[in-house]
Amino acid sequence: MTEVFTPARLGPITLRNRVIKAATFEGRTPDALVTAELIAFHREVAAGGVGMTTVAYCAVAPGGRTDRHQIWMRPDAVPGLRRLTDAVHAEGAAACAQIGHAGPVANAASNRLPALAPSPMFSPLGMQKMQVPDEAQLRELIAAHANAARLAEQSGFDAVEIHFGHNYLTSSFLSPLLNRRKDRYGGALENRARLAREVAAAVAEAVGGRLAVTAKLNMEDGVRGGLTVPESLRVAAWLQDDGHLDALELTAGSSLLNPMLLFHGAAPRRSFAKTLPTPARLGFRAMGRVFLKEYPYQEAYLLERARQFRRELTMPLILLGGITNLDTMQQAMAEGFDFVAMGRALLREPNLLRRIQADAGFRSACIHCNECMPTIYSGTRCVYRLAVPQAEAGTAAPRKASRSATKRSG
Structure with a gap:
């Protein structure tokens, strides 16, 4: 427990511990600006004990959003983001802004702007062809990332995470x-x-060593013909040698073609279908099993891939995927990972870290059903959280490791 919960350096900043709240789109910005609900979401996680919480998703341009309700980095967004970072800092945690451009994952119909792709593609979200940026447009996009990083600094963030996944x-x-x-x-x-x-x-130059700069990098896309682990290892080595990043957070999967590779566990097809308009719902019911595959859940399910990166790289690495209890965190530290990132378990129990600090045998109540995934359209949340009000209030007896607890956790 000592190593997990001791202060750790991340580039120019020091986190109070080695646990990071991963970027999970919050669904609490209906006007593409910070709301009281978004601030409360991150304040609660910060009060729950994480070293840093990550705000997702802060697009670098209005056309880079997956829908028009997401924040995009502009001067109008700064006052709200400053209130958010102040609230997080008041709870003793650091704040990170995830910046990026959704590209082919952007919803052109919602944004009323063309989605971008490296090569000609048809967008099933916008029901139109995507725009292929030329080199001049790519230079503008690179500059937009740098501008977003500067705005993040103005907003009081301690770090930025660039979305490369x-x-x-x-x-x-x-x-x-x-x-x-x-x-x-x-x-x-x-x-x-x-x-x-x-x-x-460009991002590193924009913040000049004042903010930590990390990147979320796909280890593999999980689709035939996509990015593979050997290729990603080469990319990671180049990023390391360039010296612009303070850490890599290792992820996997394609929001376009194979999103469940990131999540593992049950595929909530019926719940997703209910969020779609009728024509799209019919198509999803026909193709849902192809799009939302199922991968059995296990603790640290991305660890086997991530070990290959740890063996070949010297830069700090953040382990993501199936981090829910102290044993897994300690294993990550023992294998040379510098930080761990948690997502769904903190939706179920934002104060999970405090509980683990108080009792090393405490186990997360998350059952990895992934029913939280379809809630991104109405405020990302654990749909079962209200079913255990005593536990959420911290009055229930701690859950020790046991056969029943293990079964509940998948």
């Missing part, structure tokens, strides 16, 4: 399946990685 724009450039360009940004892996490296350099 899940086939968002930069990740889509890394994918040989999605990137069929013939210019300097396509073809060989070195060319496909150019955008990521240039974005990282």
Whole structure:
């Protein structure tokens, strides 16, 4: 327990412990600006004991949102973001802004702006062809990332996390399946990685060592023809050698083609179908099993892939995926990971870290049903949290490790 809950350096900042609240889109910004509900969401997690909480998702441009309700970084957003970071700091935690451009994952119909992709593609979200940016437009996008980082600094954030995962724009450039360009940004892996490296350099220069700069990087896309672990290892080594990042958070999966590789556990197909309009619902029912595959849940389910990165890299790494109890955190530290990131377990119990600090045998109540995933459209939450009011109030007896607890946790 000592190592997990001791202060740790992340670039120029020090976190009170080695646990980070991962970026999970909150669904609490109906006007693309901070709300009291968003502040309360992050304040509660900060009060619950994490070292840093990550605000997701702060798009670098209005067309880079997955829908028009998401925050995009502009001067009008700064006052609300400053109130949010002040609230987080008051609880003793650091605040990180996840910045990026959704690219082919953006909803052009909702944003009323074209979605972007490295090569010609049709958007099932916007029901229209995506726009392929030329090199001049890519330079503008790189500058937009730098501007977003500067606005994050003005807003009081301690760190920025650049989104290089899940086939968002930069990740889509890394994918040989999605990137069929013939210019300097396509073809060989070195060319496909150019955008990521240039974005990282621009962001680092913009904040000048005053903020920590991390990136969420796909270890693999999990689709045939997509980015593979060996390719991602080469990209990670280049990012390390460039020296612009303070840590990498390792992830997997494609929001376009295979989102469940990131989550593991039950695939909430019926619940997702209910959120869709009738025509799309019918199509989803027909293709839902193809889109939402099922991967059995286990603790630290991305660890086997991440070990390969830990063996080959010297830079700090953040382990994500199935981190719910102290045993897993300690294992990550023992294997050389510098931090762990938690998502769904903190939706169920925002004060989980405090409980673990008080009792090392405490076990998360998260059952990995993934019913939280469809709630992103109405405020991301654990749908079972209200079913255990005593436990949420901290009055229930701690859950010790047991066969029944293990079964509940999947």
